[in-house]
Amino acid sequence: MKKLSYPLAFSGLLAGLVLFYACGNSSGVDPETVPPVPKTQVDTISIALTDIRMEERFPATVFYPESNRLAAPITGYILRSPHEIGETVSAGQLLYTLETKEHRAINADEELKKTDLAGMGILNVKAPASGVLLTLEQRQGDFVSEGSTLCTIARSDKIGFRLSVPYEFNRYVANGTGCMVELPDGTQIPARIAENLSTAVITSQTQTYLVKPMKPVALPEGLNVMIVIPTEGAKRAAVLPRAAVLANETMDEFWVMQLINDSTAVKIPVTLGLTTGESVQIQTPAFSPGDRILFEGNYGLGDTALVKIKPRKE
Known part of the structure; x- marks a missing residue:
């Protein structure tokens, strides 16, 4: 009877090992075949230190005070x-x-x-x-x-532009203020606010001003143009493209996604300043010129995200 116990014991041990291995790898998936976590392809940009200026555009018409x-x-x-x-x-x-x-x-x-x-x-x-x-x-x-x-x-040397400005913008339209006259074809002519014509249009709540070009130009009387007037500005402001700045649904919280290494981006809340065209001033925090901010592939990322930087085209 003792001779029969050794094969049975060995068989039991072998069965136990097989069962243990099967339980330990119950998923049946080879660890080497597990796909890597997907990474979002992104592109980056750095903070630019530049002058930024906000502008307002108002309608005007060509007229000639003297003929x-x-x-x-x-x-x-x-x-x-x-x-x-x-x-x-x-x-x-x-x-x-x-x-x-x-x-x-x-x-x-x-x-x-x-x-x-x-x-x-x-x-x-x-x-x-x-x-x-x-x-x-x-x-x-x-x-x-x-x-x-x-x-x-x-007389082309007496040409003027009759400008209508809403009352709330009057503080930006003092005599001597520099501005640009934008023609229908996009051409811009340097000009200045010459005088307040002291005529108010009550129905539209606007004030009328005379704008004079810096150099004489010949334009048809009655031509409709736009006067571009600077309102606010900042010197050497920290600026990012609009595409780099994200916001919540109520547009009261803003943030950017910053790379902390070549494969990880984190959410950084920011405070905005002036906005003009496609540029946005970042007031806080103070980014350094070497910081990499996502401006492509940044939408919809979590607070921390694995990313892959797009290769630069030569």
Whole structure:
């Protein structure tokens, strides 16, 4: 009987080892085949120290406080005239050529037009000053009386922009304040606030100002433009792109995701300052130029997140 106990004991031991191994690896998964924790691909940026400025934009229209009325010096026919309203003219530029009735009659006669009389009765009218044609009452082919208005020329050196500003922004629109005139095509012209025109529009609660360009320009009267006025600014502000700053639903808490190493980003609450365009001023905390802030792949990350930095393209 003792001889039979050894195989049974060995068999029991072997079964126990198999059972123990099976329980210890009950998942049936090889540890080496477990996939790694996924990492979000991100891109980073550093704090920029730069001047930042906030601006407000207000509507304005072109107008000319001073203009020149060009009158016909004689009675006669117009042989030449400007082409269209809004045309730019220079001082001394030929605008009109007039012909008297006598000149026309003389040149209609075959004998008389060979005499010295044929050269009389033609008169040129030139622009008295540089500017823009505001009106064009008479054109080529018309018959005009002496003293009648041919056209009106707005002096380009007297051009102004009539600006309407809501009352709450009046503190930013003092006389002498620098600004920019933005034309419909995006062109910007340096200008300044010249004076308060002392006219208030009660219905829209706005105040009217005169804006003068720093250099004369020729623009059609009545053209709608925008006046860009600086309101607040900061020198050497710590600035990040808007995309780097995250916020809660009520927009009263803000934060950024900062890398603490090459694979881990953590949530850092921030206090914002001025915001303009695509830039945001970070008032607190004070980041160093070497700190890496996420601006791509940062949305939806937890307080601490595993990330993978996108390779830089050469």
